[in-house]
Amino acid sequence: MGVIDDSEQAEAVLSDSVIITQLDKVVAWGRQYSFFLYPFITACCGMEFMSVAGPRYDIDRFGAALPRFSPRQADLLMVVGTISHKQAPILVKVFNQMTEPKWVFAYGACTVSGGMYDNYATVQGIDTLIPVDIYVPGCPPRPEMVLDGLIKLQEQVVKERQTNRVKGIAPVGEADDRIVT
Amino acid sequence: MITLPDLVETVVKIAFILGLTIGFYAPIIGWIERKQSAVMQDRIGGNRAAILGFTVIGLFHSLADAIKLIFKEDFVPRGAETALHRLAPVISVVPALIAFAVIPFGGTYNLWGHETRLVIADLDVGVLYVFAIASLATYGVVIAGWASNNNWSLLGALRAAAQMFSYEVAMGLTIIGLVMFYQSLSLVEIVDKQENFYHWGIIWHFPAFILFLTCAIAENKRIPFDTPEAESELVAGYFTEYSGMKFIMFWTAEFLEIVTISALCVTLFFGGHQIPFVTVSGLIDFLGFLGPNGANAAAMLIGVAVFIIKLTLLIMLQMSIRWTLPRFRYDQVMKLGWKMILPASLIWIFLVGAGILTGVMPAV
Ligand code: SF4
Numbered sequence: 429m430g431v432i433d434d435s436e437q438a439e440a441v442l443s444d445s446v447i448i449t450q451l452d453k454v455v456a457w458g459r460q461y462s463f464f465l466y467p468f469i470t471a472c473c474g475m476e477f478m479s480v481a482g483p484r485y486d487i488d489r490f491g492a493a494l495p496r497f498s499p500r501q502a503d504l505l506m507v508v509g510t511i512s513h514k515q516a517p518i519l520v521k522v523f524n525q526m527t528e529p530k531w532v533f534a535y536g537a538c539t540v541s542g543g544m545y546d547n548y549a550t551v552q553g554i555d556t557l558i559p560v561d562i563y564v565p566g567c568p569p570r571p572e573m574v575l576d577g578l579i580k581l582q583e584q585v586v587k588e589r590q591t592n593r594v595k596g597i598a599p600v601g602e603a604d605d606r607i608v609t
Numbered sequence: 610m611i612t613l614p615d616l617v618e619t620v621v622k623i624a625f626i627l628g629l630t631i632g633f634y635a636p637i638i639g640w641i642e643r644k645q646s647a648v649m650q651d652r653i654g655g656n657r658a659a660i661l662g663f664t665v666i667g668l669f670h671s672l673a674d675a676i677k678l679i680f681k682e683d684f685v686p687r688g689a690e691t692a693l694h695r696l697a698p699v700i701s702v703v704p705a706l707i708a709f710a711v712i713p714f715g716g717t718y719n720l721w722g723h724e725t726r727l728v729i730a731d732l733d734v735g736v737l738y739v740f741a742i743a744s745l746a747t748y749g750v751v752i753a754g755w756a757s758n759n760n761w762s763l764l765g766a767l768r769a770a771a772q773m774f775s776y777e778v779a780m781g782l783t784i785i786g787l788v789m790f791y792q793s794l795s796l797v798e799i800v801d802k803q804e805n806f807y808h809w810g811i812i813w814h815f816p817a818f819i820l821f822l823t824c825a826i827a828e829n830k831r832i833p834f835d836t837p838e839a840e841s842e843l844v845a846g847y848f849t850e851y852s853g854m855k856f857i858m859f860w861t862a863e864f865l866e867i868v869t870i871s872a873l874c875v876t877l878f879f880g881g882h883q884i885p886f887v888t889v890s891g892l893i894d895f896l897g898f899l900g901p902n903g904a905n906a907a908a909m910l911i912g913v914a915v916f917i918i919k920l921t922l923l924i925m926l927q928m929s930i931r932w933t934l935p936r937f938r939y940d941q942v943m944k945l946g947w948k949m950i951l952p953a954s955l956i957w958i959f960l961v962g963a964g965i966l967t968g969v970m971p972a973v
Contacts, residue, residue, distance in 0.1 A: 491673060496845065527681060
């Protein structure tokens with residue numbers, strides 16, 4: 429069989445019978461149902477976000493209810509609303525301050541592509557600043573769409589390799605407030 | 610001289626308390642908090658996390674949270690005091706746990722010729738011990754705030770320190786009337802004296818109960834007294850810079866303190882393990898058909914169950930308070946503590962003294 433140096437290869441060789449694989453699954457299960465949100469709300473989409481969190485649509489059903497306003501404790505960065513170029517450094521900073529594992533949710537047309545603000549002042553899609561995991565367009569998106577996006581994100585989280593997943597810092601700007609190890 | 614049965618008994622009791630608090634109540638309180646908030650806001654609350662298709666009314670969401678937080682990055686900010694930053698969550702959790710040592714969760718039972726008292730340590734000064742330990746929790750908070758090298762953490766820690774010290778004074782004074790009434794500082798003795806239902810603390814000391822619960826919630830920094838972690842002002846207060854497991858330790862400390870407060874309330878005001886109008890010896894006699902050992906064991910189980918039921922009801926009461934009231938402003942918190950609760954508890958001490966002197970209150 430030779431030496432198994434790569435965990436991917438190890439997984440293939442040892443299949444489902446070994447605890448590493450199972451640990452990955454358990455971690456995925458936990459992460460999938462436990463998103464602590466960081467609501468980065470800047471504009472009109474925020475109203476719809478309230479609706480998603482409220483009684484009618486209730487995002488808590490999927491385990492993604494608890495807002496943590498400290499980025500250290502948050503898992504899912506909800507970017508809700510227009511991001512202007514003035515706002516961009518703050519968004520990057522918050523993203524950098526979040527601890528691993530972290531995901532980014534682009535909520536609304538403005539965050540996906542700049543939306544109707546096709547001008548010099550607005551960031552044309554937050555994926556020019558930070559890596560985005562799920563895009564939900566709409567101006568604003570309907571709550572059903574947001575829930576659908578969240579479910580899709582959960583499916584994606586299950587598929588990811590969990591135990592050594594590092595997203596790191598944003599590709600733009602300086603990361604002066606975080607020690608990268 | 611410690612004999613082997615004594616040692617075994619103590620170890621079993623400690624294991625039981627740890628299992629009850631960390632193993633049972635910590636996740637259950639997390640779940641109650643979530644579900645109760647959902648119900649009170651007319652929502653459904655977490656119900657998707659399932660194991661083998663079972664969701665157990667969302668209970669597995671607590672498990673998912675725990676798994677995720679264990680595998681979250683363990684973060685120490687730049688410029689922080691690394692050692693103290695690591696130590697602070699521990700200092701917060703431990704006092705909440707060891708305060709349980711003096712709280713009786715059952716009576717005295719004779720099992721197979723071995724006298725078993727359901728309290729880990731029967732101290733003469735149990736009440737003082739609880740207060741001494743409770744004030745240790747302040748260190749955890751202050752160290753956490755200081756070691757994080759963050760403005761919000763430090764401000765939160767300072768607020769927490771001021772608030773906890775202020776309310777400790779008032780909390781101590783609310784209990785004085787009770788101590789005068791029962792003429793003992795030992796929690797075991799206080800519970801034994803509540804065997805008679807008409808001597809329960811809640812009947813003679815209802816104002817003290819209200820004051821004590823208010824102070825205890827303030828001491829625990831829960832809403833409506835959560836100014837040390839006020840999100841709109843201080844991001845997350847003294848634990849802003851904590852992530853993953855260390856963050857959940859602060860939460861656990863908070864949950865355990867809820868349990869400790871409730872246990873103390875049950876012990877002081879609601880007769881601990883006592884059932885109204887039923888004495889422990891009467892219960893053992895009634896269960897006599899099970900044989901002497903069986904009767905004692907059954908009475909023990911009933912006593913523990915009664916204690917746990919009372920405990921859970923008080924925890925639910927605290928949760929309802931938490932989801933009903935909005936947060937006080939910081940100066941209002943201080944004003945309430947020093948200008949209202951403190952004088953009120955002093956007046957109550959005077960009234961109890963007068964009551965005992967004139968014979969209005971029964972001698973117990
Ligand atoms: S997508 Fe539309 S609703 Fe949302 S922030 Fe932009 S303009 Fe407002």
